[in-house]
Amino acid sequence: MGYIALRPSPAPKKPNPIHYKITALGDSLTEGVGDLENQGYVGAAAELLKKEKNVKSVSVSDLGHRGDTSADLLKKIKQPNYSKAIKASNTIFLTIGGNDIVRVFRQNFLDLHAGDFKKEQTSFSIKLKQVLKEIRQLNPDASVYYFGLYNPFEDYLGEANEDFVPILDKWNANSKQISENYQPISFIPTSDLFRNKTKQLLSKDHFHPNREGYNKMAKRLIEEIVKKQSNK
Template structure:
């Protein structure tokens, strides 16, 4: 009688043990599947001809970033709204932001290129009397506007990751009478970097080094990037974005 009882208890214990080991892995697997469930992303691109993609014809760096995002396992579809406009200066960017508030509020990532036409404005307005001080003055006004625009974007969308591209220097070949242009671009980028560092979930991405002595990645106008140039910009921006994985959100 005791032997039969002992055998019955052993069978019960084995049955309980096998049940517990088969249900736990299933639960873990379900949780893992939930964690990597891909999501849709909404990207808004703001700015000048670089955002427009002038010189490429395929959408510029914005198209490349869309491709990179869609290759991720945690991303399903990427919806892009590109409001890039050729010739846009920083003083005009606020209106673009205000006119597209409803779209900006839904954005997960906001990409910005701005400033190149502000530099060109100084060159064209003072071509025969250019001084370094003129660029410093214009950059200070640019930085003030940029700060206000970032505040506006944050008011509209507290959570989106903002990625601001720096300037590169295509001006040297076009304006050889301005030998300080590299220094001017560096000064401009440092000012932009300082402004954006005040904001959470915001990145400044330097790209000036990509174009140093690289006429082969410029378009025929020797000012805008060509397809390869835009691809390099997109790679740099995406590399910086990947260092801050919290941008992907919940």
């Protein structure tokens, strides 16, 4: 009776080391206002990424700027330092839209109507498409993580908050729908993180997240990044 030669099982392949080259774009949330010492969600996310298995390096170019609207970001993306950073990255973080909504409050504070937000949302949608198109032209392959908006006004609006929440939800749903045309991209919701918790999660200015608020944003972001990585 002959013997059957058994081939040794091949050694399991080692997963490729991951090097994250991150460009963070957008407004004061990306800049980290409210927790500048720790660079907000960007700094928190970078630290969490470094602890992930197989991650060998994490580099960050944070180009967030306080007060920027979608129109401001659209102009800046075309500047050499922005375009160079976007081209060099494999991962992009994005927050934009909060200041577009704030402008509606400021311009119509004494006579605020739902139609005012609808008009601004239409304008924002056009610019968001342009921003994402510019990013994709500069870098077709980078994974984009785009944060939705939360409601920092719930303690100020009183009964009017019930009218504003559906407006914000519609704004976020529309932004998510637009973003899906610019894959690979993930929409990161935040409204549920802050709902009924703004006293605990916002900084002293009652608008920007505090360290705990940013940490919650970063944790959700990392969960999405890890999920996306595991599906590759």
